[in-house]
Amino acid sequence: MTTPIPLSSELPPGDERSRPATTGDTSPFSTASSEEKASPTPTPKQDGDVEVLEWDDPNDPANPVNFSKTRKWVITLSCLLGTLLIPLNGTSITVAHEQLDRVFNINESVFPHSYWIVTSWSVGGAVFILVGLPLLEDLGVRLGYMIFYLFFLLMIIPQALAPNFATLVITRFFSGGCVTLLANTAVSIIPDIWVGDKARSVPVSLYILCYLMGSTLGPPLFAPVVQFLSTWRWIFYIQLIIYGTFLPFFYFTIRETRADVILRRRAKNLRRTTGRSIYTRAELNQTSLISTLASSVYRPIYLLATEPVLIACTFWSAFSFGTVFLFTQSTEQVYIGLYGWNVWSTGYIQIAIVIGEVLGWFASFYGTHLYFASEPRNTETPGVPIPEARLYVSIFGSFVGITGGMFVYAWTAYPQIHWIAPTIGLGMVGFGIQTVVSALADYVVDIYAGSGYAASAVCSIAAGENLVAGFLPLAAQGMYTTLGFQWASSLLAFVALILSFAPVMFVWEGRWFRERSPFMRVGGQANASGVVS
The missing domain is CATH 1.20.1250.20 (MFS general substrate transporter like domains)
Structure with a gap:
């Protein structure tokens, strides 16, 4: 599992609590959404020979904290839905262990060997949470979520078609790791757009509830597969259908909410179009990915x-x-x-x-x-x-x-x-x-x-x-x-x-x-x- 708490970008700019010291923004990606491009360009401020790009004013509509309440809830509820769905992959297969025993000749008379596929899933989460966060910081919320969601979806295919037990163990290590990073990305969106403890209290509590429910609902939701269908593989076939169906939904509803990432993309675009030395504070203070990764571990x-x-x-x-x-x-x-x-x-x-x-x-x-x-x-x-x-x-x-x-x-x-x-x-x-x-x-x-x-x-x-x-x-x-x-x-x-x-x-x-x-x-x-x- 992932802990249901903000692990990156926990606090928006100007909040009363500081951001984590482990962040570093070095994204090579420059694609901005249409609404970002249409927003007023933030004002560059002179800092020696370099112009530092900042928000034009505290009410700049491109700043995620200034999104409308409707837009904030659309993004939040989309993330909550993903948080409810993706952990189902972790525990759902436990109801089919008898079928797995027969297909893969697993002997569980003394030890629950079939559970290794869940252990692998959880260990993947522990490893990815330590080493994957710097990548999310670089990619940004939206791009990072879509990349790892797609990789997660691809990892379910070999689980459905697994010719042997080892395939399940290995692929579920990566799917469990992706679930951890996706959950972290989802929860980091909340403090990016909701300012203050009171405003965040309901979204964060709902996030925790969704993650726990998603981790618990696997067996009861997929028990009918074992009861009524002929093979355990349908557990993963159904998950492929569910996660594949929601891929375009998340693509259109999850937007970039990292203020640093939005500014960084804007600064890169201005450098390309004007030739001026315009950078964000985060770019000027960035550390190498290796250094950030070492600190995160x-x-x-x-x-x-x-x-x-x-x-x-x-x-x-x-x-x-x-x-x-x-x-x-x-x-x-x-x-x-x-x-x-x-x-x-x-x-x-x-x-x-x-x-x-x-x-x-x-x-x-x-x-x-x-x-x-x-x-x-x-x-x-x-x-x-x-x-x-x-x-x-x-x-x-x-x-x-x-x-x-x-x-x-x-x-x-x-x-x-x-x-x-x-x-x-x-x-x-x-x-x-x-x-x-x-x-x-x-x-x-x-x-x-x-x-x-x-x-x-x-x-x-x-x-x-x-x-x-x-x-x-x-x-x-x-x-x-x-x-x-x-x-x-x-x-x-x-x-x-x-x-x-x-x-x-x-x-x-x-x-x-x-x-x-x-x-x-x-x-x-x-x-x-x-x-x-």
Whole structure:
């Protein structure tokens, strides 16, 4: 998975929080949309022998923050639709593992070898999120999205026609990586066009909901393929039809929203047509792609190794999201073992998690209200909300939702108890996952934005989430077989219980942690001492 938070271009020009320090604009592409060309030309300003191109005025219609509200919502909803659809590729194939076993002679009596195609998908996401962001910065939002979407679509073709299991493993590595970059591109559009926390709150929360739902809906949506059609290949045939149909839709609705990219293309056009030395600030301050790539890999690793808050957040968020993928394995064992269901039936039952996620979205939305309501109580930085207020609802979601839901899922797992009981537990966990991931998305961006390291911080969380989602479910078969349904789920509940104390500690002593970090916001400003370059 990708963490549902802005990993690049998080903040528009002039916002109260700085942009990530890892951006660099060196795009060789100069194509501008018709509406960009028709807009008033920004004013060049003299800087020695070089003219620096800037916006003509704060209300320049070419600036994405000045798009009309209708246009903003068209772009946003288009990105949200893509975010809902593309993760389906990750978990949908799990409902067809019995067919894969027969076709490719896979023995799963001891170990779930068929799950390697999901592990590969998730590892691809972890790798691409570290090395692919500089490419997106260079390409811009629209061009980057279309290139990786097309590559993603092409990678599904060999999945549908795979002659052997290795083909699935390899191609899904690349499709999973593309999903990560596409999701990052989609979420980076939101702060490019919506200015301020309040304006961004609804689009960002909807983005997180769409990504979680897209990752969860794979099994229930594609279970009918296994139930009614003759081959698992139809899972990918249908995806080819869906993604191919939406290709022209995304082409016409997703527009360029990176202000730096729009200005850069305009400056290049002016250099070509006038011969003048006109450049943007980003062009003058650009770094090499190799340097940017090295920083994008090094910084998340460095932060994850040195920041206790980020370590705790990564474990908490990664475990929470990893349970979505874990349930693709454990529900099969529980519902087949207890109630004698078919494999495809266990795919349908995961819709309970989706229902929980939707309910969790409403709770997260209330959590945003609590966050803004904390502003009068902020004695550290008067006039802004308390960063740790982001976590209030997630504490309830983590203790009651994930931990409580896991215990319900564990201790209602008896054949004499109706199947609706453990299913309620699944819904509770879905509720908790949504509140936790949503709260962490905002909290990490808030506390690291002042130093410009928010992108690197959430990048480390994204990589952790993908790795846990890829490898945790591999332990499900052995764990549920050895410990039994009740104690296997209880073990997960106890892990969730321990991790649930992390937000309590942050709410209690969050200021203390932030004051001792060279990267977090202290008194509304970043403590820049010790920041690595």
